[in-house]
Amino acid sequence: MIVFALEGNQMDTAPQAARKGRKYDDVLAGAREVFLTQGFDGASVDDIARKAGVSKATLYSYFPDKRLMFLEVIRVECNLQLQGAESKISPQVKLKDALRIAAVTLVDVYTSDFYVRMYRLVVAESERFPELGRQFYETGPLQGRYRMVRYLIEAEERGAIKIEDKLLAADFFAEMCRADMFTKMLLGIAAKPTQAEKDRVINGAVAMFLARYCPENC
Template identity: 50%
Template sequence: MTETSTVLRTGRKFDQVLKGAREVFMADGFEGASVDDIAKAANVSKATLYSYFPDKRLLFREVVQTECGRMSEQILSMVDETQPAREVLTVAAQQLAAFLISRFAQQIFRICVAERDRFPELGRAFYEAGPRNGCKQLMDYLEKAIAKGELQIDDVELAAEQFSELCKAKLWMEVAFGVRTSVEQAEIDVVAHSAVDMFMARYGV
């Protein structure tokens, strides 16, 4: 099947398939994840799995989009845009920094990099659902903060990208290269607060 095949998102076993696929992709990567193992983990038949996802790439993309969407909704639910920009950005930074070093984000990143040449659409799917979507949402907020006179930014897209990179300081690199296997919440908070401090020092009014 081609990447343009449609995905059936209805039916009582859809969530089971996604959950099973998530477990197998996380454990075995993309290439190592077999349809048999995914069907077994989801407790469905191969026929049922194929009725939802005729192509493994579609299934991977759906897992990524679902998880990134859940993360985005979580951040938005915790943000109160009536609060000062520093407080809003601190909440966003804490959540983003934690997600970037989460087991899911790290494993999906590794899969996308490992399969970049053979399956470039995997990386594009993660980029669009994760980093790019997050950047767009942050840009929307920054525009509002600018309109309220809290921030002064000429290039909003660049500023949003810079904010995301600040949230990766120190911890992301250590986790990505296996230097660290666990991170305390207090360490995440330090990175998040420092990111906001630097961002506000540059763009705050």
């Protein structure tokens, strides 16, 4: 997948997917479970192979090292969420409705057990493995950022909105969709929010974005 690197006039390439094969899904499912329960450093290749029901040789044929396996788990999970949102947004969908679809997706991601636990893992390990933190950002959050910017470019071309700094607008929107829910979950001081609590943030993020960037004709 190619995305636009808007800080310059160049193209940025997303991390390459792992080699696919008959046991790929089994390996990924096993790795997902082991990483979530044991962390990045604590997860062993032996445990992942055992959980996936494959040999270590098979596992290494897909992922030559543990870091790539960890990043692939994140990449696949993020892509599933982003592709689900994109499949619902077409040029015919009104701006307000498209923003709501995006907000629902972001809020669901930020409040998912998977994202919260993976985020904790990366923060905990990034001091010892700084490359892991950078690649986590490029594999997950950065892809969502660029897809939002791409949508804003297309919406501007249709005359639906005009935004000078689309990167900043995308960042504002993503942060509004976190509100205080993500931080509380991250720190373990709040349980998963109710749908009413999530709707409050979703509606607020859409309203604030439109008030800032399209106050008159959206």
